[in-house]
Amino acid sequence: MSAFKVMLFFFVTYSLLDAVMAYMTFPYTRGEYSEETGDYVLPDNIPSWVQIVDIIHQTLTYIYGLIILIVVIRTRKYIRTKYQIPESNCQGCEDCCCVS
Numbered sequence: 463m464s465a466f467k468v469m470l471f472f473f474v475t476y477s478l479l480d481a482v483m484a485y486m487t488f489p490y491t492r493g494e495y496s497e498e499t500g501d502y503v504l505p506d507n508i509p510s511w512v513q514i515v516d517i518i519h520q521t522l523t524y525i526y527g528l529i530i531l532i533v534v535i536r537t538r539k540y541i542r543t544k545y546q547i548p549e550s551n552c553q554g555c556e557d558c559c560c561v562s
Contacts, residue, residue, distance in 0.1 A: 465537040476526040483519040
């Protein structure tokens with residue numbers, strides 16, 4: 463599958479999941495501004511499922527970032543191989559170093 467299709471699939475999937483999870487947890491994670499402390503204060507009655515959804519959301523965010531990084535590294539390596547572009551710096555890991 464082409465890199466564009468893979469990245470598009472993961473982007474759309476991640477965006478949908480991100481929107482659903484944000485919509486589910488928004489009423490519980492919306493803080494109110496406290497004039498006394500100058501910070502946003504979360505409500506006291508946050509259900510336990512909100513924390514679970516938040517952990518899943520954070521995990522998906524890290525996985526999404528890792529997948530995008532891998533796809534971009536592989537694409538760069540493919541282009542370098544196809545056009546016979548030699549590595550000039552960081553022998554063996556130039557693709558990773560130049561992407562991140």
